[in-house]
Amino acid sequence: MAERRVVEMALATPGVDAAGRPARIPLVAQASPGEPDLKTDHMLINIGPQHPATHGVLRLVVELDGEVVVRVIPHIGYLHSGFEKLGEYRHYNQIIPLTDRTDYLSAPANNVAFALAAERLMGIEITERCTVLRVIACELSRIISHLVWAGTTAIDIGAFTVFLWMFQERERVYNLIEEWTGARLTTTLTRVGGLMADVPEGWTGRLREWCAKFPKTLDEVDRMLLRNGIWLGRTQDVGVMTAAEAIDYSLSGPMLRASGVAFDVRKDHPYLGYDSYDFEVPVGEHGDVYDRYLVRMEEMRQSVRILLQALDRLPDGPINAADPRVILPPKQRLMSDMESMIHHFKQVMEGVPAPVGEVYVPVENPKGELGTYLVSDGSAKPVRWRIRPPSFLNIAALPKMAEGHLLSDLIAINASVDIVMGEIDR
């Protein structure tokens, strides 16, 4: 027996409704009684692990009834690289390059997350200049990660131009990051107790110039998408997670906030002095793909706000803590006196031991709450390095969000989760 399904489509917006939101006209298509019965076996199809729209090596096994997704089973692990095992064989500073490769879309933020955890474990206080520079690094990471998300989500839903614009902005930020760290993508920015290097001469001026021009690009994207009938039709009421479901499935970051739960690690468990910055955290209400779009676009604007405040308050001073236990001597001293040479040698060859103990430090990464759980037994290599991956939990809720929707909605929902497989599979 064939059950007829009612398909609702939204057409171009004729205006706004009473609440100020773009109005939708539903078009209800119903089968006429005379149509013949169609064969309705369910299909089993496999999307991935090599597929342009899965944003990485994700495999979705989908049961389809026509175009409607009855069941979707995500398979992960195709990028499992043994990070956590490797961490047990590396010194704390040697783990920082590994953190670049987990969430490779926002590497500086991962570097900061790990350094914060190692510093809390070892009881090290970082300098003021280092704190503000790390805030700048985290917010730049948030912006570049959301740029990739916006580009790839738009391209999945059909808006190719947005992808090129977002990658062009990302290239401009790459220039800044490359001037600072030497690398575009895998930055290895932090060290335990400080940073790899200070920002070069004139860098803050160039960052300010970029911050002045960037919001215009966001406005252009909004002009393309915000009130676009196709975009609204593809994203509104698609992939809804209610607040209670979002909490139950341990979602975090923009996924959680788009569902209406106002939890942001920067506000609720502040680190790096975020409680002293003036910024807002956008919170959605419907928990659909459109709200996630709105939340992430607004987060980028708020990040620019934080960047400007950070630039205004950036103090002079050293970037590394004055703690010779963890900080290498400066190169000039190292090359001229024996004690510094031995100090450098011992620290590089033997690593810096952390006291016995454990820490769990959450940070607000662009994808969600990235937690670093480090357990130490007093040696220079951790006993356990656990990454609490936000995308892992966010994608686990995909079946809940996508079942009952159309196949093309599945692609849109998958894009809206903003996953990065490096972090999911570690």
Add this chain to the structure above:
Amino acid sequence: MKHVLETKQVAGQSPNWLLARLDDLVNWSRANSLWPMPFGTACCAIEFMATAASRFDFARFGMERQAFSPRQADVLICAGRLPFKLAPVIRTIYDQMPQPKWVISMGACASSGGIFDNYAMVQGIDTIVPVDVYVPGCPPRPEGLLYGIMLLQKKIKRESVFDPSLRVEQLADQRGLYLEPAAVDEVSEPFGNSIHQTRSA
């Protein structure tokens, strides 16, 4: 005319002048319209995307259309690390590509396992698929990938249509491997710092 059509059987070369010109034509058209199959796994895939985007744009080099279906692709670009779980996938994708086909191994992890010398990572995709060009870097800059593409174009221009050994479909041996086990073990040996970084405490 006789000397033009003389055939000289030298391995890997076209037999005579006329067929050499045919080779030039075929190689020129293949090299300048390489449609990549982006097998992007990790960070290198992001640099691959950046190479495809406006600033670097490999469409200038003939890679106008990224073929996401292996049936329509010429060159498999493995951009990113390859864990063991993904190994049968890349081999299947490679087998599904029709001849002529080439492979670019982009990045340190695809070329040798990179920083991941552990239980989960294939130590170089050349243990599974035959590689034509290795692009080192972690990740390689887009200019690096473009240079790798140019090297592949040079390599293609040296090929000959009359050399059947170039277009042989490699099948698995009875063990299921594509290289001798000793060869796999040898290329997967740790080297450099990795030899010493296996103590946990």
Add this chain to the structure above:
Amino acid sequence: MSDAAPENPSVAGLRARFGAAVGPSAVVAGATVVHLAVDRAHEILAWLRDAPEERYDYLVDVTAVEYRDRERPLEVVYQLRSLARNAMLRIKIDLPKGGPLEVDSVVDLWHGADWLERETYDMFGVRFRGHPDLRRILMWETYSEGYPLRKDFPLRGRFSRSEQVRRALGAGLDAHYSMEELTIADAYDSLPADVRERLASERGGAER
């Protein structure tokens, strides 16, 4: 600096209600850690979620820790958060290595535990009783080298590289469909008999 932080009052509530099932507690780097007995763990975690003065509605993480000291038990670690009270609590369950590495699953309490427990099983071999689908998640289902994050598992794995490549290539794409998936669309019936046999035997051998 951080160990001067006060202990989370939930610990006192736990001891008052559950007595001996609550083991030692400590404040480590500002966070409260409390050990629970494995046999009443599920009941206690349910109380932590539902009791009106606790309300740990958000499960942050589930993982395990094995120490280098072989005598120390394996610990299953739960990080809980109460969104309303903005409080965090770390729960540990000790599993001595001589005994079975089994705990009750908390998927019925927090859905987020589903994949987190599968990963802990995959990496450590800890079984979660009552989990609806305890399969490997990061390694492939027929992976038989062991449980990677255990301390007796070498960094490069147990087999030689050529053997690892051979097994990986031999895992085959159709072995990566679970039996559940193959019953969809009656695809299972159209598989050749030898593939069906192999899948059936691999399924049984997957939990090695």
